[in-house]
Amino acid sequence: MSQYLVLDTTAFYAGVPYTNTTENLVTTPDVISEVSNERTRTLIALSKINVWQAGPDHYNKVKEAARRSGDNNMTKADMSVLALCLSIAADGNDAILLSDDFAVENVASRLGIKARPLMTNGIKNVSEWVFFCPACGKIYTKQRADCLVCGTKLEKRLKKN
Numbered sequence: 001m002s003q004y005l006v007l008d009t010t011a012f013y014a015g016v017p018y019t020n021t022t023e024n025l026v027t028t029p030d031v032i033s034e035v036s037n038e039r040t041r042t043l044i045a046l047s048k049i050n051v052w053q054a055g056p057d058h059y060n061k062v063k064e065a066a067r068r069s070g071d072n073n074m075t076k077a078d079m080s081v082l083a084l085c086l087s088i089a090a091d092g093n094d095a096i097l098l099s100d101d102f103a104v105e106n107v108a109s110r111l112g113i114k115a116r117p118l119m120t121n122g123i124k125n126v127s128e129w130v131f132f133c134p135a136c137g138k139i140y141t142k143q144r145a146d147c148l149v150c151g152t153k154l155e156k157r158l159k160k161n
């Protein structure tokens, strides 16, 4: 049995130094595309991060759990890491999710996934989420389900400082 640390998008943006570790690090293609910028690309290149994709069965199980708990604002990347945790556990290995995202942690606990908060006291303010309307472009600093202007479902991205 091997132990895997599963990284979500917040784990990347926290700037945790993943280059100097002997742990098995994994993430998903959806997380990579969500966090992809110059800094994270370098981080990924320097790290021994495996990029794996869970099957649709695990993904659907996560989607259902998120729906039931009311965590409707989760991104595809958020759900993909949880699905990957389920997939690793189903193979008889140990998956530990690294996340600072409340919704992700909430759904993880419902699915019996072990989660570890990031060791980022002090650098937690490096980035924060902003919510934006993909239709009209209005920016919201507080999380809400849909746009006050046009009613479109909001998406989130990280505010760069």
Ligand SMILES: [Zn+2]
Binding pocket: 133, 134, 135, 136, 137, 138, 147, 148, 149, 150, 151, 152
């Ligand atoms: Zn709008």
